[in-house]
Amino acid sequence: AQSVTQPDIHITVSEGASLELRCNYSYGATPYLFWYVQSPGQGLQLLLKYFSGDTLVQGIKGFEAEFKRSQSSFNLRKPSVHWSDAAEYFCAYSGGGADGLTFGKGTHLIIQP
Amino acid sequence: DAMVIQNPRYQVTQFGKPVTLSCSQTLNHNVMYWYQQKSSQAPKLLFHYYDKDFNNEADTPDNFQSRRPNTSFCFLDIRSPGLGDAAMYLCATSSTSLSGSYSYEQYFGPGTRLTVT
Numbered sequence: 420a421q422s423v424t425q426p427d428i429h430i431t432v433s434e435g436a437s438l439e440l441r442c443n444y445s446y447g448a449t450p451y452l453f454w455y456v457q458s459p460g461q462g463l464q465l466l467l468k469y470f471s472g473d474t475l476v477q478g479i480k481g482f483e484a485e486f487k488r489s490q491s492s493f494n495l496r497k498p499s500v501h502w503s504d505a506a507e508y509f510c511a512y513s514g515g516g517a518d519g520l521t522f523g524k525g526t527h528l529i530i531q532p
Numbered sequence: 533d534a535m536v537i538q539n540p541r542y543q544v545t546q547f548g549k550p551v552t553l554s555c556s557q558t559l560n561h562n563v564m565y566w567y568q569q570k571s572s573q574a575p576k577l578l579f580h581y582y583d584k585d586f587n588n589e590a591d592t593p594d595n596f597q598s599r600r601p602n603t604s605f606c607f608l609d610i611r612s613p614g615l616g617d618a619a620m621y622l623c624a625t626s627s628t629s630l631s632g633s634y635s636y637e638q639y640f641g642p643g644t645r646l647t648v649t
Contacts, residue, residue: 451636462536462622463575463640470636509574513636517563517587517626519577520638 421446423512425523432500433531440495440526442510451513452493453520454484458506466508469493480504505530535559536641538623544647545613553608553644555623564606565638566598567622575622581606582628610646618648 422445432438444450451470455463467478474486484495493510507527511520536557545551555564562583567575579588581600595617597609610617624638 453637455640460620460643460645462538462642463624465637465639468637515636517580517582517628519565519567519580519589520575522574522576524574 421450421512421514421521423510423521423523425508425510425526427526428524429527429529431529431531434502435499438495438497438500438504438528440508440510440528442493442495442523443491444493444510444512445491446512446514448514450493451515452484452486453511453513454478454482454493454495455509455511455522456480456506457509457525463509466495500528500530502530502532504528536623536625536639538621538641538644540644541642542645542647544649545610546649547615548612551610551613551646553610553621553646555606555608555641556604557623557625557639557641558604559625559627559639560603561625561627561639562603563626563628564600565624565626566596566606566608567624569620569622569643571619578608613646613648615648618646620645 424443453468454466466482467476469486482497507525509525510523539554565580566578569575578592599607620643622643623641626638
């Protein structure tokens, strides 16, 4: 079965510093990959998605992610974080169709002043 | 703005007392999903409706049921809530195109936090 791994449970970054959140997926075919952000007590907001084509995708709030098939990775990046970026970040996978998303366990991002 | 709405945002129910959570959408999407998210965990798919077709995940307990009376509304019924069912319940939608292909992108509501006492 397909799986999504986010190896970092917590990450602490200073405000203004760069950020990279890691995501690895396990599946043979072309994946459909997503990054969602969740603030405490809130639903999930889509940051960006990869379906095909250009492997570097741009999202909202200044985030980008790069799909690397050779490494089965889809890491999320931001050049300069803001305090408002503190949240839970989920990487998710869809194998196609309407079967729902498989989520990683999430990475909790802490921003320190 | 088009959106996914969940009511109530917070629900408290007693152990064993049936409870219904509501989801509505103004996106006119034909696929609707219910996810369960326990504290500090990832969302887990319970089931989804593709139009009127109900698709249950293999490991979703029988205690969880769903209804979709029309395109806009979907309900999650928990017949006999246990303490282990306390969680955030997220509704999401997605759309297939006229050709039948999927957009794969899911739009989430704000969730309903269920407490079982």
